[in-house]
């Protein structure tokens with residue numbers, strides 16, 4: 001009966017713990033998805049992964065083992081003490097003298113376990129971040145023969161984890177075999193002395209059965225106490241992990257914005273915008289631009305001049321510190337983000353492909369988009385070359401990062417993704433990748449197709465491709481130094497003209 005009950009209780013805790021872990025992982029991930037992009041600037045992806053997986057697992061252990069065991073141990077000790085009290089009230093009461101010692105033992109153990117566990121979690125999180133980064137950068141590591149150096153670094157963190165675990169094991173061993181066991185022997189010694197005294201002096205009747213029960217019950221009490229101490233160590237780990245998770249959940253997500261814009265026409269204005277990522281180091285200063293619906297605005301400038309930052313602000317990944325950005329007359333900081341992003345599509349220089357198929361990468365889980373829609377989009381941007389090369393067509397498998405596709409193919413798939421979304425605003429970071437001239441012509445045509453009828457923000461690396469832009473903005477250290485059509489900028493005889501001539505000379 002007792003066995004059956006214990007199995008049922010065990011199943012109950014395990015089921016509850018798994019459910020809790022499931023909900024918690026879902027909630028943590030849901031929260032992470034809504035965090036401002038700035039949060040990810042500070043925290044490596046591996047650490048976020050560690051929060052979602054390792055930390056929730058540690059909290060699961062809290063429910064699965066720790067609490068169930070602690071409760072069982074506590075109930076056991078209580079019942080055994082009640083039994084002892086009923087056998088000899090006074091003596092059992094006097095044995096409670098060990099309580100302060102047990103308390104101190106617990107406290108000392110918890111403090112030490114806590115600091116070791118904290119360090120362990122930090123090291124594990126570092127290890128995850130390190131691993132994540134290194135696996136992502138494997139091509140560079142291998143091509144620069146960095147394997148041994150990276151392995152050394154990895155082994156270094158791993159060794160630290162090993163040493164830390166060893167310290168924890170020693171701590172457990174010390175408490176199990178030294179501290180609690182000494183206490184147990186002292187108590188059992190006390191039992192024997194007490195009953196010995198009774199027997200020798202005849203002060204009270206000594207029953208051998210009672211001595212046996214005292215020894216047996218105290219042995220069981222100490223076994224449970226030992227178990228409880230071990231579990232309290234685990235409790236600390238889980239507590240720390242829960243702390244991590246709550247810390248993450250407390251980071252404010254972007255609040256729901258009131259201003260709704262079902263359909264955006266693409267009228268955009270940057271009004272006296274200044275912006276910094278951190279430490280008040282402004283990377284954009286006094287930016288003023290106006291773009292009418294359907295116009296193309298191109299940004300040129302040296303590396304670090306602030307081109308991508310302009311796009312980050314337009315997508316509202318960050319809020320400006322000074323000035324404002326108006327979209328169809330609505331301040332972007334008040335505009336509902338879902339409305340904004342539904343109306344914008346972004347194509348990055350190095351497009352990101354998800355694991356799945358070409359189709360799933362174009363429709364991005366939009367069930368309403370049919371295979372025909374996706375295929376049409378792909379054909380329009382010049383994706384025929386992909387279909388010709390891959391016999392499974394739109395259902396060709398895309399593995400992690402889309403590494404099995406060429407840079408040009410990845411670009412075309414991301415163009416199709418943007419076109420199929422049919423946005424009114426397009427953000428395009430023009431590719432500089434060394435693609436063959438045939439693919440480049442196809443890509444250029446794809447870009448032209450994409451731009452049709454949309455307000456387009458274009459980061460231009462090749463000036464020959466932006467001659468037709470309605471407005472070309474030249475950025476230098478976060479400031480607009482020239483602005484106008486290609487012809488106007490050439491006639492200005494300034495920075496743009498120099499850049500243009502330099503590139504033309506290189507290309508010819």
Ligand SMILES: Nc1ncnc2c1ncn2[C@@H]1O[C@H](COP(=O)(O)OP(=O)(O)OP(=O)(O)O)[C@@H](O)[C@H]1O
Nearest residue numbers: 041277278283301302303304305306307308309310
């Ligand atoms: N997430 C970030 N956190 C802090 N600083 C950043 C961040 N992103 C960019 N910066 C800084 O902002 C400045 C502008 O960067 P930005 O990426 O906008 O330049 P860019 O003109 O797009 O350059 P490139 O042509 O090399 O892509 C740079 O000094 C850069 O170091």
